[in-house]
Amino acid sequence: MLAQQLVNGVLLGATYSLFALGFTLMFGVLRVINLTYGFYFSAGAFVALWLTKQMGLGIWLALPLGAVAAGVVAVAIDWLLLTRLRWRPTAELDSLMVTLGGVLALYSVMTAWLGPDIRRLPPGLISADALVWGGLRVTMAQLLILGATIVLVSALLALMRFTRLGLAIRAMAEKPDAAGLMGINTARTSALVSFLSGCLAGAGGVLIGLNFNAIQPYMGESMMLRGFVVIIVGGLGDIRGALIAGLALGVIEVLTAGYVASGLKEAVSFAILVAVLWTRPQGLFGRAVVRRA
Amino acid sequence: MIRKILTATLLVAMPVMALAQPVPLGAIEVMSGPNAAYGTAIKAGLELALDEVNTKGVLGGRKIELIVEDSAANKDQAINAARKLIGRDKVVAIIGPTLSNEMFAVGPVTNERKVPTLGTSTTASGITDIGPFIFRTSLPESDVVPVTIKAAQAKGVKTVALMYANDDAFSKSGFDVMKAAAEKAGLNILAIESFGSKDADFSAQLTKIKALKPDAVGISALVEPVAGVLLQAKQLGFGKQTLFFGGNGSNSPKLGEIAGAAADGMMVGSPWFVGKTADNNAAFVSAFNARFGKMPDQFAAQAYDAMKIMAGAIDRAGSTEGEKIAASLSKTDFTGVMGPFQFTEHRDPATAAGVVVLVMQSGKFTIAP
Numbered sequence: 001m002l003a004q005q006l007v008n009g010v011l012l013g014a015t016y017s018l019f020a021l022g023f024t025l026m027f028g029v030l031r032v033i034n035l036t037y038g039f040y041f042s043a044g045a046f047v048a049l050w051l052t053k054q055m056g057l058g059i060w061l062a063l064p065l066g067a068v069a070a071g072v073v074a075v076a077i078d079w080l081l082l083t084r085l086r087w088r089p090t091a092e093l094d095s096l097m098v099t100l101g102g103v104l105a106l107y108s109v110m111t112a113w114l115g116p117d118i119r120r121l122p123p124g125l126i127s128a129d130a131l132v133w134g135g136l137r138v139t140m141a142q143l144l145i146l147g148a149t150i151v152l153v154s155a156l157l158a159l160m161r162f163t164r165l166g167l168a169i170r171a172m173a174e175k176p177d178a179a180g181l182m183g184i185n186t187a188r189t190s191a192l193v194s195f196l197s198g199c200l201a202g203a204g205g206v207l208i209g210l211n212f213n214a215i216q217p218y219m220g221e222s223m224m225l226r227g228f229v230v231i232i233v234g235g236l237g238d239i240r241g242a243l244i245a246g247l248a249l250g251v252i253e254v255l256t257a258g259y260v261a262s263g264l265k266e267a268v269s270f271a272i273l274v275a276v277l278w279t280r281p282q283g284l285f286g287r288a289v290v291r292r293a
Numbered sequence: 294m295i296r297k298i299l300t301a302t303l304l305v306a307m308p309v310m311a312l313a314q315p316v317p318l319g320a321i322e323v324m325s326g327p328n329a330a331y332g333t334a335i336k337a338g339l340e341l342a343l344d345e346v347n348t349k350g351v352l353g354g355r356k357i358e359l360i361v362e363d364s365a366a367n368k369d370q371a372i373n374a375a376r377k378l379i380g381r382d383k384v385v386a387i388i389g390p391t392l393s394n395e396m397f398a399v400g401p402v403t404n405e406r407k408v409p410t411l412g413t414s415t416t417a418s419g420i421t422d423i424g425p426f427i428f429r430t431s432l433p434e435s436d437v438v439p440v441t442i443k444a445a446q447a448k449g450v451k452t453v454a455l456m457y458a459n460d461d462a463f464s465k466s467g468f469d470v471m472k473a474a475a476e477k478a479g480l481n482i483l484a485i486e487s488f489g490s491k492d493a494d495f496s497a498q499l500t501k502i503k504a505l506k507p508d509a510v511g512i513s514a515l516v517e518p519v520a521g522v523l524l525q526a527k528q529l530g531f532g533k534q535t536l537f538f539g540g541n542g543s544n545s546p547k548l549g550e551i552a553g554a555a556a557d558g559m560m561v562g563s564p565w566f567v568g569k570t571a572d573n574n575a576a577f578v579s580a581f582n583a584r585f586g587k588m589p590d591q592f593a594a595q596a597y598d599a600m601k602i603m604a605g606a607i608d609r610a611g612s613t614e615g616e617k618i619a620a621s622l623s624k625t626d627f628t629g630v631m632g633p634f635q636f637t638e639h640r641d642p643a644t645a646a647g648v649v650v651l652v653m654q655s656g657k658f659t660i661a662p
Contacts, residue, residue: 001504004529008496015494108325116329118517123553130528139528212493213524213551214517218327222491257497263459263487265497 004136005258006251011142013250015208018149019223020230020242021156022200028237029173029193032086032095036077036103037201037227038220039110044070044202045209045219046114052122059125059210067203074198075191077102086190103221110217120213141211148207152200153243160239169193173237229273235283244285315358316351316613318603319378321371321389321399324363327491328515330547331592332391335413336361337585338596339388341577346601351608364390368398375399379406385613386411386606388599393417394462400427407615409606409622413599414592416541417466421640426619428640430599430631432564434470434513434540436645441538441562442471442478444650444661445509450536452481454507456498456522458514459487467513467540475511483507488522490515495522499529509536512543519543520551527555536560545590549656559653565594565631566649566660574630598629 023037048066051057057065081102085094126144130137160166168189171179180186201220208223209215230249234241249269257265276284320339322332339359347356360382362374371390378384379402386409390399396415403410404424412420412429416437421427445453453475457468475482483505486498499522502510510526512519519539526537538560546567548556567578567588577597581589589597602625607613610621627634632647651658 001500004500005497008494008500012494012496111325111329116325116327116333118330118520118547118551120551120553128527130530132530137528137530142528208493212521214493214521216327216517222493254497257486257488258501261487262498266489 001258005254007136007138008258009251009254010247011138011146011250012254013247014142014146014149015204015211015246016226016230016249017243017246018145018152018204018207019201020227020234020246021149021152021239022197022204023227024231024234024237024239024242025156025200026193026197027231029169030078030082030086030190031092031173031176032082033092033099034078034082034095034197035099035224036074036081036106037197038224039077039103039106040070040074040198040201041205041208041220041223042107042110042215042217043073044205045215046110046205046217047202048206048209049119049121049215052125059121059206062121062125063203063206066206067199070202070205071195071197071199074194074201077106078194078198079191107217107221114217116216116218118214118216120215121210126210139211141207145207145211148203149243149246152203153239156200156239165189165192226269229269232273233276233284235285238283238285241283241285245283315356316607317358317360317382317384318607319375319382319384319387319389320359320361321364321374321378321387321391321395322361323366323391323395324361326365326367327517328366328392330516330545331414332363334590334592335389335391335596337581338413338589338593339600341581341584341593342597342600342604346604351604352611352613357604357607360384364392364395366392366395368395371395371399372402375402375408379403379408384408385615386603386618388413388596388603390415392461392463393420393466396420396427397423397462400424403427407619409615409619411599411603411622413595415463417462418470419466425640426615428619428622428636430602430634430642431595432642432645432648434467435474436642437562437564437648438467438470438540439474439478440645440648441540441560441650442474442480442511444560444562445536445538446478446480448536450480450508452483452507453509453511454484454486454502454505455482455511455513456486456488456495456502457512458490458518461490461515464490464514464540464542467542471511471513471540480509488514488518490518492518493521495525496529499526499531503529503531507535509538511538511540513540515542516545516547517551520548520556523548523552523559524555533558541591544651544658545592546588546658547590549653549658553656556653557655560661561651561653561658562648563591563651563658564645564647565591566651566658568660569630569649571630571632573628577630594630598627598631598634601629602627602634 044066047069048062051062230246234245256268324332364371393415400423404426458464544561544563606622610617635643650661652661
């Protein structure tokens with residue numbers, strides 16, 4: 001049973017990491033706490049739902065299209081909500097309040113438009129059979145999430161380290177004013193980061209929706225709390241930190257529920273959050289990798 | 294002389310004005326947020342019944358004006374809604390709120406103001422203990438769950454694991470009832486696991502339960518997490534040898550829509566069923582379907598009956614005073630789509646005779662063989 005519980009934990013943790021990637025990227029570069037992130041997650045899932053149900057597309061087309069659509073939504077909403085705030089001295093607090101109001105309005109509009117019902121992607125989209133290996137069971141959707149998380153983390157790190165865009169993003173994360181003086185188009189780079197982060201949220205929404213079969217307007221809201229724990233424990237803006245913290249959180253939650261008491265599952269994750277903020281507010285893994293890489 | 298004529302005219306006119314004036318009736322339901330599906334179904338049921346009631350009207354032809362407030366499944370918002378309905382809209386009675394959680398917050402307020410409050414979907418125990426103005430038409434779980442457990446035992450179930458959502462009064466009280474009923478029936482409870490009603494991952498709890506090999510797993514939660522549990526149980530390799538059964542929250546067609554084949558075999562006791570063969574039920578189902586373009590669920594059916602019960606009580610009371618309506622409500626003798634209905638002295642439904650045990654088959658509930 002321990003082996004299966006560890007597998008459960010890693011797979012759950014992969015969903016947390018996947019969700020937190022774009023969130024931490026956005027914070028690390030734009031230095032805004034963007035609570036609308038959860039909405040991009042929901043938006044990606046709904047676009048994929050529409051593409052697969054109404055247009056009859058398969059998951060391999062619906063996944064990237066859902067991600068890109070969420071990216072476009074993110075650029076538009078971030079531009080609308082955050083452009084005015086970005087250069088204010090209190091941008092972090094202002095963005096928190098503005099996006100909190102914004103995201104609640106967005107969820108409400110989405111619920112009014114699409115209804116509150118829980119939906120699921122068409123059952124045949126991906127094989128529901130579990131792979132059984134010595135008593136361990138893993139489904140295709142779970143493997144897909146794990147694989148996507150690993151690929152996306154590697155791709156993001158490579159982008160940050162080896163491309164001109166990555167250099168521009170890192171420069172902006174370090175000192176936005178100086179980056180602007182050096183000829184980096186900061187408005188365009190901000191929009192690109194919004195887009196990337198929205199794409200990551202959207203991809204997460206599609207894959208997690210595929211795994212848990214619970215697509216509804218507020219699905220992003222419940223993930224946001226876990227997302228906060230992951231990016232704070234992993235370090236704000238730290239991509240590798242988000243991966244490690246997400247996996248660790250998943251394993252700890254599953255072990256708590258499996259061996260201590262299922263009612264304490266959430267208490268443990270948030271106790272970790274508080275403990276990290278007390279002892280290592282910069283996150284367990286040190287400085288932001290976006291800025292350092 | 295002129296004054297006399299004026300007075301006479303006024304005297305004649307006043308009853309006419311009162312006649313034309315609608316009777317304001319409040320409803321507090323969850324219309325937004327993750328639980329909005331319940332409130333939406335209830336509102337539809339209320340509106341359908343309202344149209345029928347208003348063809349004749351109450352108190353000699355006055356129409357009922359229904360004012361629906363959104364509680365968003367939030368206790369504070371539900372209390373504010375009740376204050377607004379009583380203070381500004383001057384409602385004569387209130388239907389709702391949707392969740393037992395909300396009733397525990399709203400009930401004391403409306404009871405103090407002597408506004409009769411009729412829960413249509415509040416099944417937790419202790420609801421009517423709030424006070425003499427609190428009624429409910431929904432059968433408490435303690436009447437329904439034992440019927441389900443009896444049906445499970447008939448299938449040879451001897452050991453059971455129980456799961457419930459620990460952050461919701463409805464789910465917790467349903468679990469208490471389920472546990473008491475399982476103990477009373479002599480079932481051996483192997484494990485008790487909890488989760489949050491917004492959780493999507495139940496793998497840790499299910500892996501633990503699977504290792505204990507119970508004959509059955511009982512779940513007390515709202516339909517969304519129940520569907521999630523069933524889907525994940527399938528992923529984790531629970532087979533047909535494990536029987537799943539649920540409380541009132543599982544009793545929704547949504548279970549089949551979300552969980553699909555993973556829900557097959559799930560047993561649920563229900564105070565109402567869409568395929569119940571009674572004349573008034575068939576008429577209700579087709580009228581609901583014609584107006585809203587979908588099949589009614591239990592919550593819509595309960596609301597439909599509740600509106601008629603409330604309208605009947607107001608009419609018989611001959612008054613819009615809370616005390617008179619409450620007295621008249623408690624004398625209700627009504628036959629609706631749920632079956633025959635009366636209140637106990639304690640303002641709960643008097644009979645569980647209408648309970649049917651349903652089984653999921655290919656994503657749809659059918660009456661258990």
